Amino acid sequence: MAKLLSLPKPRLESSASLEEMIYRRRSVRNYAPKEVNLEEIGQLLWAVQGRADTPAYRTTVPSAGALYPLEVYAVLIDGVYHYEPSEHALRSLQDVDQRMELCRAAYNQNFIRQAPLTIVLTAVFARIEGKYGRARGPRYVYIEAGHAAQNLLLQAVALGLGSVPVGAFDDQKVKSILRLPPNHEPLYLLPVGRPR
Template structure:
């Protein structure tokens, strides 16, 4: 191959890499929106029993979770629970720095708390790549659904300044525990995974600029 042709090939390859990287960093476009079944606010398992049941479960059956189950987990983490818009998990100044997503084999769902709906988009299976960004933890790749807790600290910055990141992380912990207790009450297995490379995971999921992944919560029927 002549030098000029080789340079042209290399330039085209470099452009393709840049384009791919830019596409990977662009916020995702959700193509559909679905109403989630009304959450159940009167379960048969007491809070005390759910606390006693909660254990980290890392092995799951492959059975997909019904949409009403995913909706219930979303609601436990960020659902609106009062007429004035307050949510299930506390937030500094009620500014709500979190966003919840559910990643399955064929799609990503983004929870919309005020409507109890989910925006959806069809994707390749992103769980193996999330697993790689979580130090190869098998539970992330094995669970039928991975709940993603993402934070956008900038929502808190105007009021709390440098403390915004700390408060966003605390908020993520509150929401994650609610999701884990809800999973226990539903007879599901779940495990909180904090060892995740947050910014690359956000890019892989094509989250909006400013959001970073704080927690991954693999969920499913225990194996």
């Protein structure tokens, strides 16, 4: 079993007001060559798909039928990780810097190579299609991914970081670079860094 890296407990308070974060959010595509620390990584992942306290399985993002189709990956300078919400931890999957390859898979959008962290939202469609079918299910998955991404974008601003949601990439290339399970379909790349 790959090793598990515990993330610091997310903070639930800050001096940032939600209104100001909504007002200040902008797409940021130029990042300083500085890493993001473990507290920031933990806070961002918690905002995307962290567990809320009660009931036990609830997350920070609404989910149609509480079926939770999203699986979240993190591409860091030192490798690729899967986020484990129940343990608020990262499971190490690869210990190579895949940012250059990810940048190529996203049609050479250069900021992906620069970003010290890219969160990759993927979905397991079967989890939701069992209940909602093939017509409605995908719609619910995409809407949920939007909820998760917006949490990330606002949390990034609150941390003094910048991000941009990226939908333009080659699905098969991203799957192969991250070595995703065949049923984890990539939906969104969310690079994060310190605005330059």
